Amino acid sequence: MKTILLNNGVEMPLVGYGVFQVAPAECERCVLDAIATGYRLIDTAQAYYNEEGVGRAIARCGVPRSELFLTTKVWISNSGDGPAARSIDESLRRLRTDYIDLLLIHQPFGDYYGTYRAMEQALQAGKVRAIGLSNFYDARFVDLAENMGVKPAVLQLETHVYSQQARMRRLMEDYGTRLMAWGPLAQGMNGFFDDPALKAIGAKYGKSVAQVALKFLTDEGIAVIPKSVRRERMAENLGLDGFELSAGDRDALRRMDTGHPLAADFNDPALARYLLGYDRQFNPARQ
């Protein structure tokens, strides 16, 4: 399993397994399958409501905890020094572990400075090995990275062949922050799995659209966390060794970049309002 070195010396697998929209009841089985397939990085979040399934799987999988890499994310309704600190302890309990390998602020809304301070303290206390951000763009990212003592180790952004995050990648270099691609298969949007250009490149190597896209991203040093509930797809998405994309094909893939995310614009006020109210559907008590 290829790894990359984070800005605090922690080693992180380049390919991981994401569990967004994996139903809580199915999550344990999926994570067990993913680990059996060879994944070692599991990406979950408080707002996925499936940390417990991840925890049950890592307790049962037979792979030593030290060989696994667990990522979770603090949700907006847990933002601020005290709530974030308490939520980190709750995540540890649900994940059945005494440390989280990578902890991210999920969304750039709420009291995220307080959340980051709580994460820095969790880092000092050994509850977390690395901290970072998700969905922070441009000035918001720079403001936090400039102001905080611990520079974000990872920034998780929507990243795929249609949105390659060139501008953000240049900004992140100043802080040694590594990009982790969420939605690396474009969540199937834009006709991704039937994209003729991706299919044509794949045909040259006997590889699938998913494999071409993931190979391209990982060759650029971008960590990827594709999600599938199907074991054969988990294996497919991990099968990135034994072929090399030619320079011409890499150039063609670079030209597919539209420069804009497809799924989510984090400057859109409607998205902010939706996310600020997101967990009310799960926790009516939180109004």
Ligand SMILES: NC(=O)c1ccc[n+]([C@@H]2O[C@H](COP(=O)([O-])OP(=O)(O)OC[C@H]3O[C@@H](n4cnc5c(N)ncnc54)[C@H](OP(=O)(O)O)[C@@H]3O)[C@@H](O)[C@H]2O)c1
């Ligand atoms: N930080 C954030 O805000 C954020 C946002 C979104 C996602 N994420 C993280 O990033 C992970 C990945 O993103 P994502 O789940 O949104 O999207 P994704 O990995 O780009 O795409 C997942 C979709 O592709 C299908 N799929 C997977 N492999 C396939 C293959 N080889 N062939 C055909 N179809 C395939 C899956 O269906 P099946 O499951 O039916 O196979 C699912 O519908 C998430 O699970 C989560 O951990 C983070």
